[in-house]
Amino acid sequence: MRANVYLPKLTKVISVKEEVGGVRSIKTFRTQFLDGGFTHKCGQCAMLSIFGKGESMISISSSPLVKDYLQFSILKMGRVTSAIHDLEVGSIIGIRGPYGNAFPIESWKGKNILFAGGGIGLAPIWSVLQTTLLLKKDYGDLTLIYGARTSPDIVFKEELADLKSKMTVHLSIDVAEPEWKEFVGFVAQNILDKKPSPVNTIAITCGPPIMIKTCIKALSEIGFKDDQIYTTVENKMKCGIGKCGRCNIGRHYVCKDGPVYSWAELRQLPQEY
């Protein structure tokens, strides 16, 4: 019998790591289901339940090839995410999912992949990045252009240092800092600076809404076609299954028909997100 779709599965937090401290804190959590669980595809999300506070839809940033845990990176923003930040190793939460559509990574085999992320936006595309790294022989060149406002705001700092030996990584921060040797400016500007080739390449971009808009513009400028650019959108969500009516963009529900969209698809929808 199919389980009640609104009932979360009890899950244990097995690790908590602070990526970014301070007021705009970001923490990475790894979770393990107490009983059963689900497998996911790159780009899908899950509803995390903090009983007594509510639910929050978060992208699953671990690769589907990793079976031991699910990984989520969460920016502390409001009531539920503040409660998530108070979790410790061993805390029990609820998780239901996986929700949404996936990045069509099967159809990208043989292509180069360009990841363009800003701030917390690296988390939703991290699952694709990790998967393509693990299946490196199936894909072409992998490039990451990632930036944050300041160097402390960079997420996955250790993982990025490690990544440099495995793929091309260009980092940036918005405003110059004394120790910073790499690009200074916005991610979109870094894209124009590094001019990655659009030939046989798919670009995936994610970050704050303004960054997504400027990056799509920059990518188009250097020759990427609308169907070569992918992004993942967010909206306020409650049910996660396309029934409560909250997250719609036109006729689509972001939780069900999204959150992954090519720019060719997204620009057809009303620009209301």
Added chain:
Amino acid sequence: MVKHEDVRAEAKKLLESGKVKYIIAYELGADGWKANPVFIKKPEDVDKIIWGPTCFHNLVRFVVDEKRRKVQQKNPDTRPVGVMVKGCDSRAIVILLQEKFIERKDVHIIGVSCEKTGVIDERKLANKLKGRKAKNVEFGPDENFVVTTEEGTVDLPASEIMADRCLECIAHVPVITDVLFGEKTKRTVPHPFGSVEKIETLSSEDRWKFWSEQLEKCVRCYACRSVCPMCYCDECVADTITFAVSPDTTAEEKAQKIKWLDKSPVISENIFYHMVRAIHLAGRCIDCGECERACPVNIPLRMLNKKLEKEAKLLFGYDVGFDPEKPALISCFRDEDPEDFIR
């Protein structure tokens, strides 16, 4: 008698001279007999303006919208908006002025006197007509209304179909205007708090039973709050997240906001919402009756507010919404204010 042509002429003058941005007035709705709010922006549209017994709306509500709009704009047009007001509505403007929510120069007040009668109550009229459909409602020559249905016209005494609040009205001529239409008739109201006194005769238990039954019906559509000109708070007790959030509001601040009300329309939350709203309107509610009219399940909401208006009068000698220079009720005191609750 208030003539449409006179009001229209004034409106036209104001728009042609550019003195006002637009005029908030009444027009005839799609059904052909009830009024609706309308925003007249062009002089050629003034012929839409009407005045009649179905002009029950408190148009000052839209003066609040205009203020909200101005706050969002970088270079707002600072000309006033014209607004048609009845006596009760004009008292709402007084409250907004007392609270410094708007300035006097923000409104050009087009007052309309209710003369001998006020506005009708749609439900009372429907009950009287017993299935016949109203096609037109006009003020009669005396204290009556002339109602036309598909069967002909019928004279109905005002006392039978007038809105409850009009039966207790203490300001049938606007108290603050830039221009006034209609005569400054004198009307005496024998029982300005009659409806409240009737409930006060019930025992404590019966009163609790009455209000529990009524507030059980509430579906928390918030029409009562939405239609009230004085419910202009950006951050309302009833809404946990309709509060002023800026990019600088920290997660802690959001996380620590107290959730006063659950969204569930159950009796505990409903009573809390309505009682808090009534208390927040103490000394501010001017009994335009819109909350009660807007309520889709017919809860006698204005009585909650009227009770507090009575308290303001009896305990503190305070007349709500007459003098814009006077301070708000809860921001002033007199030495002789009662102290028997201090033990």
Added chain:
Amino acid sequence: MDKILAKKDFPRWLEALGAYDVYAPQLIDDVWNYELAADPKAVSLDYPQTAIPAKKIVFPQREFFFEFREADTDDYKLKELLPEGKPTVIFGVRACEGKAVTLTDLVFGGEIADDYYWKRRNAAVLVGLACASPPSTNCFCLSVNGSPHSKEGLDVLMTDLGDQYYVEILTDKGKKLVSEGGAIFHEAKPPDKKAAEKIHADSEKKLARELKNIKDVPAKLKGMFASPFWDDESMSCIRCGICTYLCPTCHCFDINDEVESQTPLAGRRVRTWDTCQFPDFTMHSSGHNPRPDKAARLRQRINHKFQYFVEVWQNYQCTGCGRCITLCPVGIDIIKVVEKVRDHAS
């Protein structure tokens, strides 16, 4: 197959339905609403239109999802709180409400079905009442692919023939419900059928309002997304929830945790109606709001009903009951708005 039920026998049918929760329209404080019928003899089907439509019985304004309780430290027990699914019958359902339920069925069904909705829906028997004359001055069901005697979504359709009801059994659930009444039902005869058919045909001529030629409205709306049209139309909107809460087809909801005890932490996850017309409906935690103003929200309501829902389900998300028009405190008229869209210069 069709039956006749004398009006004087109608209470006897209700008395035979002891195993059901029986809902019927009742007048309380001048407002009609579907309520549990305590006294079969007091139930009358002679009524205009309820304020709250029949959707409230299959999709109540508040229902529980599950209970959560902190057991030991960092261990929780969850208890699913599915509705009982007690057999329920609703009398007096208008055609527009029956059709509306078929639309909410589409939303709550599909690949991922909503168990709470379906528990109630499957247990509910909808007994329709054909509209001999329009229950509201704002009815326009014919304009949105409906009719005053439509059978969509209904299990039984009753037509008032004066001193008796013409009873058409439409589904197995309806058959069972009628059989509970036993011998009080008689076989309908050809003249009865003709009388019912005449009432149905005549009812179509009596609708006061129409929304004509709206075939191209979905495409028109697509082109009007950025138009200042919505600013003008929404100027008098006071952003309450009446139009959507009282709409038979609207289905938006909120999910919240209601805490009953802090230590140990215990409470319930609760679903309540919500509306796209409230300013904070789409507001993100960050404060970013995709629909920050009334114009955007009115545009969403009209677009959802006359464009998006059509694109997904090939049906208008409106059954022409007119409640939003009748009960809007400022008289915003969906017929007028859609007509203006239809006639808007491209």
